[in-house]
Amino acid sequence: MTLAVQFTDVSRVFGDVKAVDRVSIDIQDGEFFSMLGPSGSGKTTCLRLIAGFEQPSAGSIRIHGAEAVGLAPYQRDVNTVFQDYALFPHMNVRDNVAYGLKVKGVAKSERLTRAEEALGMVALGGYGERKPAQLSGGQRQRVALARALVNRPRVLLLDEPLGALDLKLREQMQGELKKLQRQLGITFIFVTHDQTEALSMSDRVAVFNKGRIEQVDSPRNLYMKPATPFVAEFVGTSNVLRGELAQQLSGSAQPFSIRPEHIRLQDGLSQAAASGEVEISGLLHDIQYQGASTRYEIRLENGQNLSVSQANNQWQDSTLAHQPGQRVTARWAREAMIVLRDNAPREGL
Amino acid sequence: MQLSLNAPLPRPTAGPLHRLANLLYRKPNLYLAMLLLPPLLWFGAIYFGSLLTLLWQGLYTFDDFSMTVTPELTLANLKALFQPANYDIILRTLCMAVAVSLASAMLAFPIAYYMARFTTGKTKAFFYIAVMMPMWASYIVKAYAWTLLLAKGGVAQWFVDQMGLAPVLQFILGIPGVGGSTLSTSHLGRFLVFVYIWLPFMILPIQAALERLPPSLLQASADLGAKPWQTFVQVILPLSIPGIAAGSIFTFSLTLGDFIVPQLVGPPGFFIGSMVYVQQGAIGNMPMAAAFTLVPIVLIAIYLAIVKRLGAFDAL
Numbered sequence: 082m083t084l085a086v087q088f089t090d091v092s093r094v095f096g097d098v099k100a101v102d103r104v105s106i107d108i109q110d111g112e113f114f115s116m117l118g119p120s121g122s123g124k125t126t127c128l129r130l131i132a133g134f135e136q137p138s139a140g141s142i143r144i145h146g147a148e149a150v151g152l153a154p155y156q157r158d159v160n161t162v163f164q165d166y167a168l169f170p171h172m173n174v175r176d177n178v179a180y181g182l183k184v185k186g187v188a189k190s191e192r193l194t195r196a197e198e199a200l201g202m203v204a205l206g207g208y209g210e211r212k213p214a215q216l217s218g219g220q221r222q223r224v225a226l227a228r229a230l231v232n233r234p235r236v237l238l239l240d241e242p243l244g245a246l247d248l249k250l251r252e253q254m255q256g257e258l259k260k261l262q263r264q265l266g267i268t269f270i271f272v273t274h275d276q277t278e279a280l281s282m283s284d285r286v287a288v289f290n291k292g293r294i295e296q297v298d299s300p301r302n303l304y305m306k307p308a309t310p311f312v313a314e315f316v317g318t319s320n321v322l323r324g325e326l327a328q329q330l331s332g333s334a335q336p337f338s339i340r341p342e343h344i345r346l347q348d349g350l351s352q353a354a355a356s357g358e359v360e361i362s363g364l365l366h367d368i369q370y371q372g373a374s375t376r377y378e379i380r381l382e383n384g385q386n387l388s389v390s391q392a393n394n395q396w397q398d399s400t401l402a403h404q405p406g407q408r409v410t411a412r413w414a415r416e417a418m419i420v421l422r423d424n425a426p427r428e429g430l
Numbered sequence: 431m432q433l434s435l436n437a438p439l440p441r442p443t444a445g446p447l448h449r450l451a452n453l454l455y456r457k458p459n460l461y462l463a464m465l466l467l468p469p470l471l472w473f474g475a476i477y478f479g480s481l482l483t484l485l486w487q488g489l490y491t492f493d494d495f496s497m498t499v500t501p502e503l504t505l506a507n508l509k510a511l512f513q514p515a516n517y518d519i520i521l522r523t524l525c526m527a528v529a530v531s532l533a534s535a536m537l538a539f540p541i542a543y544y545m546a547r548f549t550t551g552k553t554k555a556f557f558y559i560a561v562m563m564p565m566w567a568s569y570i571v572k573a574y575a576w577t578l579l580l581a582k583g584g585v586a587q588w589f590v591d592q593m594g595l596a597p598v599l600q601f602i603l604g605i606p607g608v609g610g611s612t613l614s615t616s617h618l619g620r621f622l623v624f625v626y627i628w629l630p631f632m633i634l635p636i637q638a639a640l641e642r643l644p645p646s647l648l649q650a651s652a653d654l655g656a657k658p659w660q661t662f663v664q665v666i667l668p669l670s671i672p673g674i675a676a677g678s679i680f681t682f683s684l685t686l687g688d689f690i691v692p693q694l695v696g697p698p699g700f701f702i703g704s705m706v707y708v709q710q711g712a713i714g715n716m717p718m719a720a721a722f723t724l725v726p727i728v729l730i731a732i733y734l735a736i737v738k739r740l741g742a743f744d745a746l
Binding site: 132133134153154155159160161163164165167168169170171180181183184185228229232 | 644646647649650651652653654655656657660664665668669
């Protein structure tokens with residue numbers, strides 16, 4: 082399988098801020114690849130490096146095998162869907178979509194046909210005459226998508242394209258983007274800070290933190306086998322236990338993560354733990370009813386908080402079983418504990 | 431511990447000032463009316479009213495023999511605008527206004543572009559001051575200074591001689607409609623002074639328009655394969671046209687109404703402004719002066735209609 086985009090030790094420095102710090106990634110041709118991270122983690126800078134809006138301070142970027150460092154955006158076979166859509170306000174929708182073809186000198190009749198085709202692909206046929214200002218946010222987003230896809234790029238870059246949409250529309254667009262990507266078979270590189278979005282759409286996800294990549298993996302592995310405390314806490318919610326407590330529970334000083342939904346709750350003090358199980362008691366101090374599940378917050382003896390989530394999958398309401406102020410025991414299977422790489426002090430920094 | 435949300439709110443004091451404040455809060459339109467009344471009175475009565483009175487006087491009769499104005503309505507003054515002598519004045523002023531606007535736009539655009547896209551902080555402040563500073567000096571002094579700069583033996587002449595371009599200047603000054611005996615008595619000289627004086631009025635609106643241009647639009651254009659010149663022609667220029675239009679409205683109307691530069695620089699011959707000045711000042715023919723005042727108003731109305739037709743305001 083060929084690589085769509087390959088980063089080798091890429092850094093981008095702004096003043097004395099390392100926005101991207103020695104990042105290496107291999108993005109396969111035809112995959113839906115997400116870059117996930119909090120704001121300022123370097124994911125958008127990586128996208129801009131691929132598009133050519135930024136040049137790396139060091140390292141090599143290859144797009145379909147060819148070195149891209151030094152190439153201007155208009156010399157690259159990639160297209161971008163911008164966060165603010167960046168539609169040209171003085172052109173109607175059709176001219177916006179046909180723009181890429183126009184500047185490349187495609188004949189008028191062909192570019193109009195292709196623009197109409199691209200608009201049809203995003204279910205906006207017949208909107209060609211409208212100005213971007215006359216469209217809703219969701220429609221503008223589709224126009225931006227059509228405008229990028231009409232050029233038949235081999236790599237499509239999406240910079241938090243769903244961020245400005247409301248929840249229902251966002252979920253709908255997630256499904257449509259995924260479908261579109263499968264149909265077209267081109268590489269999608271999707272930047273987002275929303276972990277649900279990244280998990281539900283992607284073939285693989287890279288988790289960014291402070292300019293570096295913490296983990297690149299499939300959504301399932303990212304959730305089930307987080308490699309670092311950051312990934313464990315950023316992707317879904319997690320209890321990360323460290324130090325003495327970790328030693329006592331897992332027998333190793335390495336930090337480990339336990340998901341709230343993998344913990345079971347019992348009233349009262351700890352009894353003898355079943356084999357292959359770990360248990361710890363604490364004070365239940367808060368209960369949040371969340372519909373499909375209920376979240377219990379437990380204060381452990383060393384003051385640390387432990388979140389426990391219990392599914393409300395019985396017709397009875399399990400919330401009534403526990404009361405704040407009660408002493409409870411939390412127990413979980415040994416295999417549910419995921420030992421994390423404690424990467425706080427990094428080599429070479 | 432029981433927290434109560436029923437704590438009594440502090441009772442609103444019932445003073446007249448409070449009641450007024452409450453009234454204004456409940457009736458926002460009243461508030462708006464109070465706020466707008468003074469400027470509307472000023473604008474309506476003093477500004478607009480006096481303009482209408484002036485134009486109305488354009489219909490009064492001026493008696494050439496007794497040099498008196500009588501309030502008998504006539505269209506003679508408006509008809510007189512189309513006499514060849516007056517028509518020439520209008521045409522001369524109009525051509526100058528168009529030429530000045532075009533040249534200002536071409537000179538202003540690169541400066542405005544640089545200011546909007548490549549300067550920040552202190553550099554930007556420096557450019558603002560550099561553009562505005564000429565406006566702080568008295569306009570008449572600047573016009574006089576230019577008569578000296580452009581005079582025979584002046585700085586401009588010296589510079590042209592140093593460059594060895596004297597024959598070129600002589601040739602240009604020989605072109606009818608452009609030239610004159612020296613730079614300071616030529617149409618070209620007058621044009622240069624006009625462009626100098628009105629340039630800031632062109633730079634600032636274009637700069638404002640370019641500043642509003644989101645950088646992502648330019649990135650999107652490059653991303654879609656447009657080379658820099660294509661981005662300029664397809665995106666930057668169309669979106670800066672509202673700014674150019676706004677600037678040209680300034681340069682165009684200011685040139686149409688000016689009466690000082692045409693007197694100080696350039697060949698003899700009236701401009702609309704100087705004609706108005708002479709008619710109402712030296713001759714006392716207020717009705718004819720008022721009729722002339724109508725000309726720039728009509729020309730600018732036509733100009734705005736054309737600009738609007740061209741779609742300059744679509745991107746606003």
